[in-house]
Amino acid sequence: MKKIGSNTVRDGCASMTGMAIFVQEVGAVEAPAVVLLHGVGTSGWMWTKQVSALAGDMHVLVPDLPGHGQSNMHPWISIADTAQLVAEVISARAPGGRAHVVGLSLGGYVAAHLAATAPEVVIGAIVSGVNVLPFPNPGRLRLLGTLMAPVMKWGPVLRANARALNVPAADIDGYQSAARATSRQAFRRVSDEALGFRLAAQAADSPCPVLAVAGENEHDLTRRSLADIAAAFPHGEACLAPGVGHAWNGEKPGLFTDMIRARVTGDRLPQELVSVR
Template identity: 35%
Template sequence: MYVDEVGNAQAPPLLLLHGGGVAGWMWRPVAERLGAKARIIVPDLPGHGNSAAEPYRSHESTAQALVKVLEERAPHGATVAGFSLGAQLTILLAATRPDLVTSALVVSAQAKPLRFPGATLGLLAATAPLARQEWFAKLQAKQLFIPDELLADYVRDSARTSRATLLASVGENIRFTLPAGWSEFKNPALVMVGERERGLMHASARAIHSAAPGSRLITVPDCGHGIPLQRPDLFADHHPFGP
């Protein structure tokens, strides 16, 4: 798994986990605003970006790979922040290896499985070839709030994301339920959801927050399912890097 590091090598470590269909580049606006406040560890998850050659298989296997990254690069623990699919992985890491997660930032995680996942995956399988078309990728980029300066990255990585990765990652995403260990996570946790996200995402955010009594829940005004790209400043302003 490809892993990049930016920021201040002497600062506290921060692991940033991107969403499905994008890659570590989505965190570039956040990293620019954090500046020297963190040593930022940014992997490209399996099947995505520079890790596209190895397809996404499961949340479990990806979490195991991320544990190895943390053990090697932040053995005393790191703040872990994840968006969408990456937020589900953040929850899994906090639930299974709380010793490696000093605090958790969970952004736009679906935590209530769809009732009919087969129909969604069937439609995805039929339309998967469109992701390789530049015109379609540009349309999708608008829905995902990809800014112009990152559009080329999105178009490039859409073309090299395999059908297997799409089906596996989306399948894991829409079937995700909260692991038992999440309710036992005692370190600081912040849950974010965009004001304009679907009702399912708001219900998920409430469920994630309720299951971890020590967590905080923030609804971000005027944002949809794209908070890190729409409001990258929030990640510099909130715990643990804020004043």
């Protein structure tokens, strides 16, 4: 346990269903809880700017998902299994056993499944960069994922990925370190599972408010998925973040943080976000 300013930081493992995953915990324990779920090939590191901005008045929980970061010794099983692990983190560490959940990319898939299947622990969810539509040529994409796995930690590949994600220059070293901590097993399984991801049927009965978001410059399938995700949940909404791509929490960290804060406090979303209907 250590201090960052006036905030208590608790870094440690949460043991659930026979598995221990690493969870960074920052802020006052009695404050509203926010869980930040990272993307594939990175770790809770990607939320550094949001953690710094939110920790003053929120209870922030940042897990490293199985196969990633400081949880990289624990094999990735599935999105559903990981959602259950996150639900147990919330039950154990959030006030009243409930939290706001924010996920980007892989984290968005986990958050969407969690909002559908375990709404009792989710006050509200933000899911960014999630595709629920069929990919063209999924077999070819699976083959590409298999071929990429052995070289995913190679410097030129990491630099190319960072450019594709528009990772800010100041964050390149952190991105590469987080990527190198990802297990190849997790990379292969997550890539394969995401290709066939569909929202759980329980979404239709979930009382959880869900905000689906995508960067304006994301893949067309991801942008078109917004309306489907919002329609799947009785309390679903969708919006676009202008001028950014997939990893936009790093491109426009202030806007991303303001969006989270608005959903937690019940305020209006930032005007810069464009509603999708």
